[in-house]
Amino acid sequence: MRIGIIGCGNIAHQIKKWGFNISAVYDIYPERCQDMNGNICNDINELIEESDFIIEAASPQAVKDYAMDIIAAEKSMIIMSIGGLVDREFRERLFSLARDRGVNIYLPSGAIGGIDIIKTARIAGLHRVTLKTTKNAKTLGYEVSEKTLVFRGMASEAIRKFPKSVNVAVLLSIVSDMDIDVEIYADPTARENIHEIIVEGEFGKATIRVVNKPSPDNPRTSYLAALSPIYLLRSIEDVIHMGV
Numbered sequence: 001m002r003i004g005i006i007g008c009g010n011i012a013h014q015i016k017k018w019g020f021n022i023s024a025v026y027d028i029y030p031e032r033c034q035d036m037n038g039n040i041c042n043d044i045n046e047l048i049e050e051s052d053f054i055i056e057a058a059s060p061q062a063v064k065d066y067a068m069d070i071i072a073a074e075k076s077m078i079i080m081s082i083g084g085l086v087d088r089e090f091r092e093r094l095f096s097l098a099r100d101r102g103v104n105i106y107l108p109s110g111a112i113g114g115i116d117i118i119k120t121a122r123i124a125g126l127h128r129v130t131l132k133t134t135k136n137a138k139t140l141g142y143e144v145s146e147k148t149l150v151f152r153g154m155a156s157e158a159i160r161k162f163p164k165s166v167n168v169a170v171l172l173s174i175v176s177d178m179d180i181d182v183e184i185y186a187d188p189t190a191r192e193n194i195h196e197i198i199v200e201g202e203f204g205k206a207t208i209r210v211v212n213k214p215s216p217d218n219p220r221t222s223y224l225a226a227l228s229p230i231y232l233l234r235s236i237e238d239v240i241h242m243g244v
């Protein structure tokens, strides 16, 4: 399988580091691809042509700009910038095109856990999904002296107020098929991004708390998030599928 990657940042470099053979790469700043494997493409069309399977690891805008063309070309893809799927109408058109063309779109768990519980619990009915996120205050743009609740509301509003921290909230909203409750805490001393997910439904209640260390090579990306496409790529190649 020829793997193509859009965006030669931290996640792309992790994929290279864990031994995947990459055929083609594309970045709006091509110099960032110099130490990657594979042909450095001049544009997205060249990348699509030279890949059988594409990993988007660039930006929400990249999802909006390229995902339709990738799926129309009948190439399966992983989307890391889940924030690019925030618009329900766009998302449904993209998913529907993938079903028509018989190709797969993978949305990895990224920096959180519990997606398996939400998907399973949805069968009998979900009552409520809550996301409580704690991040370093400066990263969120706040000057506070102690851990402070800076947002409480629905995911749709949180996404507008914190456009750089949307991936987890959008993924949970898509998987739950509801506008989830979100609380965001700014902590002046936090070194880790903490996500607590509370799922309530006919099945009972689950609480998942993930304390994310930053990636060894890039403090802006949670290590678990950078590892999640690696697991996904391995599982695609495997015949035994656990916990899905």
Ligand SMILES: NC(=O)c1ccc[n+]([C@@H]2O[C@H](COP(=O)([O-])OP(=O)(O)OC[C@H]3O[C@@H](n4cnc5c(N)ncnc54)[C@H](O)[C@@H]3O)[C@@H](O)[C@H]2O)c1
Pocket: 006, 007, 008, 009, 010, 011, 012, 026, 027, 028, 029, 032, 056, 057, 058, 059, 060, 061, 062, 065, 080, 081, 082, 108, 109, 110, 111, 112, 167, 168, 218, 220, 221, 222, 225, 226
């Ligand atoms: N799903 C999750 O939980 C999760 C977690 C972490 C990161 N992410 C997302 O994954 C994406 C990649 O993360 P990263 O840490 O590797 O980022 P990064 O900033 O290290 O790298 C992104 C690279 O993509 C390139 N790029 C940006 N827009 C582009 C475009 N339109 N076309 C081509 N190249 C483009 C940039 O030049 C950069 O080199 C980000 O959007 C990030 O928000 C998702």
